[in-house]
Amino acid sequence: MKYARKRVLVTGGAGFLGSHLCERLLADGHDVLCVDNFYTGSKDNIAHLIGNPYFELIRHDVTFPLYLEVDEIFNLACPASPVHYQRDPVQTTKTSVHGAINMLGLAKRINAKIFQASTSEVYGDPEVHPQTEDYRGSVNPIGPRACYDEGKRCAETLFFDYHRQHGLRIKVARIFNTYGPRMHPDDGRVVSNFIVQALEGRPITLYGDGSQTRSFCFVDDLIEGFIRLMNSADDITGPINLGNPQEMTIRELAEAVIKLTGAKSELVIKPLPADDPLQRQPNIAKAREKLGWEPKVALEDGLHRTIDYFRARLNA
Numbered sequence: 001m002k003y004a005r006k007r008v009l010v011t012g013g014a015g016f017l018g019s020h021l022c023e024r025l026l027a028d029g030h031d032v033l034c035v036d037n038f039y040t041g042s043k044d045n046i047a048h049l050i051g052n053p054y055f056e057l058i059r060h061d062v063t064f065p066l067y068l069e070v071d072e073i074f075n076l077a078c079p080a081s082p083v084h085y086q087r088d089p090v091q092t093t094k095t096s097v098h099g100a101i102n103m104l105g106l107a108k109r110i111n112a113k114i115f116q117a118s119t120s121e122v123y124g125d126p127e128v129h130p131q132t133e134d135y136r137g138s139v140n141p142i143g144p145r146a147c148y149d150e151g152k153r154c155a156e157t158l159f160f161d162y163h164r165q166h167g168l169r170i171k172v173a174r175i176f177n178t179y180g181p182r183m184h185p186d187d188g189r190v191v192s193n194f195i196v197q198a199l200e201g202r203p204i205t206l207y208g209d210g211s212q213t214r215s216f217c218f219v220d221d222l223i224e225g226f227i228r229l230m231n232s233a234d235d236i237t238g239p240i241n242l243g244n245p246q247e248m249t250i251r252e253l254a255e256a257v258i259k260l261t262g263a264k265s266e267l268v269i270k271p272l273p274a275d276d277p278l279q280r281q282p283n284i285a286k287a288r289e290k291l292g293w294e295p296k297v298a299l300e301d302g303l304h305r306t307i308d309y310f311r312a313r314l315n316a
């Protein structure tokens, strides 16, 4: 056991990141309460944890109040892929905003430390590159991505107001594109789309000409950043960028996936979605300095592990 045993609530714990976080917390010797309404998450992601006496699963929608007794809360509940969060945009805003209010109200009542999974999307289509935490962002408040971007911005506002007004201990992480095993195969995100398309020998769909950039972090690296931030001194509230600064074009990613899978897939051009950011790269100087954290897994290794996961899943 690495730390004293804590009771930790993970909202969105049956999702991609949440399931890895639950696993890590159990491995570190904690008691984990996983709350999820299974909107985008799945029981398959946590099936291997059921039966562990220190793991509890609660079906619950965070837009409704929740009464529990825990020491720490990781608030991850929210659909993360544009295809999912745009399917019911009103519910997306409710999840971010009402979900944050309820989890902050819970944290306040029981004096728990609380972590928010914020996002690089608070920077919108950025005019500052790479993005530092003091950049205030360029978000279209009425576009199709706004339910997510503005919902997450408002959640950050709530976190800092509960911190200032009620003295809550908060930890706000701005997460950049992350990939790895247990991404949803049809959630429309680029890494899962490209890998599944390649493994099925279908054409790879480049939106626009593929010259837009992203920076991809492997999930294990990100979870290490979550744990370090949660365990950091109380005056480290964030917001703090967590992501991999290695930036690439989406076309380069497609080529890497083709090479690593050995697929014969062609690249096909599809229209670029509205408000799709042209470039994105985290400046992680703050995470390096305050948390001693930086990503360790190279893209090729991370892609190999993700490809193996999807290959096993598609053959199952």
Ligand code: NAD
Residues within 6 Å of the ligand: 011, 012, 013, 014, 015, 016, 017, 018, 035, 036, 037, 038, 039, 040, 041, 042, 060, 061, 062, 063, 075, 076, 077, 078, 079, 080, 081, 095, 099, 117, 118, 119, 120, 174, 175, 176, 177, 178, 179, 184
């Ligand atoms: P995911 O869709 O796999 O997981 C989200 C989980 O939240 C799912 O299990 C879903 O069922 C659950 N959920 C959604 N609405 C809920 C509600 N109202 N009540 C209870 N549970 C609800 O996505 P993910 O990639 O694991 O993302 C987790 C968090 O990290 C999200 O808050 C997301 O915004 C944030 N994030 C992720 C990335 C990334 O690249 N994966 C980047 C930035 C931010």
Ligand code: UDP
Residues within 6 Å of the ligand: 064, 065, 066, 067, 068, 101, 102, 103, 104, 105, 106, 107, 108, 109
């Ligand atoms: N809340 C919750 N669990 C708790 C305490 C509060 O879900 O243990 C929710 C409840 O819905 C409340 C919200 O958190 O409305 C905000 O709580 P707060 O105490 O900040 O404000 P209130 O609305 O109670 O005045």
Ligand code: UDP
Residues within 6 Å of the ligand: 081, 082, 177, 188, 189, 190, 191, 193, 194, 205, 206, 207, 208, 210, 212, 214, 250, 272, 273, 276, 277
């Ligand atoms: N994208 C793509 N083909 C796909 C899915 C996504 O070219 O099949 C592009 C998308 O337009 C965006 C980038 O890949 O420029 C990352 O998309 P994703 O949905 O993964 O994340 P986000 O846009 O939220 O960063």
